[in-house]
Amino acid sequence: MFGLSDGWLWAIAGLVLLIAEVVAPGFFLVFLGVAAIATGLFTLLFDLSLAPQLALFVIYTALAVMIGKRWYAEPDTADQAISLNDPARRLVGRTATVVDPIDEHGGRVRLGDSEWTARGGPAATGDRVEIISVEGNCLRVGGARTMAAPVGERDA
Structure with a gap:
């Protein structure tokens, strides 16, 4: 599509998601963006069909969310509410x-x-x-x- 390989399309989609994260409230698009970029890099290294690409994207998204949740974990909100x-x-x-x-x-x-x-x-x-x-x-x-x-x- 557009003369670009699937890997580059994933990487561009990831960059668009990261830019959208700056504009949109919340903190979830960054995980999708990181997963899309990782999928793009993997797809550039290994020529994969669409099904494995989507599976990789799901796996990378889950990993990014788990790491992000651990990294940005909030302390116990019950104690904060009392204070x-x-x-x-x-x-x-x-x-x-x-x-x-x-x-x-x-x-x-x-x-x-x-x-x-x-x-x-x-x-x-x-x-x-x-x-x-x-x-x-x-x-x-x-x-x-x-x-x-x-x-x-x-x-x-």
């Missing part, structure tokens, strides 16, 4: 600086540019504590380390 709807949950694991000493009745910590009520083990002013959980507007902290924060360090 999205509960921004306070993102505070867990961060380090805060004790502003008012923490005892059995509580105290205050600075996290970024905010101060929070905190409860947990005893910690003196200036200690660095890790946020274990968030209970309403109170941070549960632990792991007090006596050290001054380096100059210019922002709480992470």
